[in-house]
Amino acid sequence: MAKLVKTEEEVMLADMARGFLDGAAPVGKLRQMRDDEVTHDPALWREMADMGWAGVLVPEEAGGSDMGFAAANVIAEEMGKTLAVSPFISTAVIAATTLRQVSDARAKEALGRIASGEAIYALAVDEGIKFDPEATQMEAKAEGNGFRLNGSKQFVVDGALADRLLVLARTENGLTLFDIPADRDGISREKSNMIDARDSARIEFKDVEATGEDVVGSVDQAMTVLRPALEAGQAALAAELTGLAAGAFGMTVGYLKERKQFGVEIGRFQALQHRAAHLWCEAEVTASAILNAGRMLDEDPENASLAVSLAKARATATAKLAVIEGVQMHGGIGMTDAYDMGFYMKRARVGAEWLGDYSYHAEKIAAVRGF
Incomplete structure (x- = not known):
């Protein structure tokens, strides 16, 4: 099969995003924030919203730009190259995709607030040490015309800064998804900065009241609306990791061209050339997998699971290879905090775990293929 390539429009979008992010959100900005x-950075998020990024998956009638999943992946990939910090995946991708599955007025209003940059969402799903939505134990007990939520969530990315939460809980006959304000009575958040200097939270729910209006979709049928959103988030995160690998690779190649040993640039050493060439090949194959995932989500979302899991698994492995090779080929300086390669390595580690690690997606691929 021929290598998938970006369309002319996608190339233009990538170039525009690159020009903006290089100036507004370079890696040095992450260092300063750390x-x-x-x-x-609220100002940065407002600028992204003004460019239509917050509404990339919001229908036009709700105030969005509705550019599609492939376009969202292009933006996420460019963000990965500079490690730009924003609630793009949690809000513009996961929350927007969830809410667009629902046709009521409340969801449309929420989508409008996402597109304008007013609302920031976080997905509260994880409870154990690994991503496993189907194993959710948090209880949403029916009470009158509503529910009472009790339990805890961890690894809630953007959970400390979000003003709204998408919360997955177990109801009498299945799982139900709730859209509730993050400051509702009974909710307590413990901020827990991750190793990549980004926001995460542990969230406790104690007798939190939820009404029928807070339910997204239907009671006991959470995965109907959440599964497409998870796949969109996984594809966008895979794209970000692919951009991260490209950023780390570019930094490494630059160093190989500058650093000299015995009066010769180390990039002339054949052993290092072979390792760089291997990494480039892996990145090219992964880039095709990312493009395919975006195409599938846009054109055949009901059958996109395999493409998305393949993209996330490959992106995780490629990002890991890129940062490991980057550190090793930089030598001792690659291990120091003074050099930016460490930021790429830390982000790659967090991205590997969020929304399912390599093993999770490898098992999904095996299951789809009948193994």
Whole structure:
């Protein structure tokens, strides 16, 4: 099969995103945010919303740009190259995809707030040490015309800064998804900065009241609306990891061309050339998998699971290879905090775990293929 390539429109979008992010969100900005213990830049998110990124998956009638999943992946990939910090995946991708599955006025209003940059969402799904939505144990007990939520969630990315939460809980006959304000009585959030200096939270729910209006979709049928959103988020995260690998690779190649040993640039050493060439090949194959996942989500979403899991698994492995090779080919300086390669390595590690690690997606691929 021929290598998938970006369309002319996607190339233009990538170039526009690259030009903006290089100036507004370089890697140095992440370093400054880390040093200042800041995990969110509201001004940057407003600029992204003004460019239509927050509404990339929001229908036009709700105020969005509705560019599609492939376009969202293009933006996420460019963000990965500079490790740009934003709630793009949690809000513009996962939350927007969830809410667009629902046709009521409340969902349309929420989508409009996402597109304008007013609302920031976080997905509260994880409870154990690994991603496993189907194993959710948090209880949503029916009470009168509503529910009472009790339990806890962890690894809630953007959970400390979000003003709304998508919460997965177990009801009498299945799983139900709730859209509730993050400051509702009974909710307590413990901020937990991740190793990549980004926002995450542990969230406790104690007798939290939820009404029927807070239910997204139908009671006991959460995965109907959540599964497409998870796959969209997984594809966008895979794209970000692919961009991360490209950013780390570019930094490494630049170093190989500059660093000299015995009066010769180390990039002339054949052993290092072979390792760089291998990494480039892996990145090219992964880039095709990312493009395919975006195409499938846009054109045949009911059958996109295999393409999405393949993209996430490959992106995880490629990002890991890129940062490991980057550190090794930089030598001792690659291990120091003064050099930016460490930021790429830390982000790659967090991205590997969020929304399902390599093993999770490899098992899904095996299951689809009948193994």
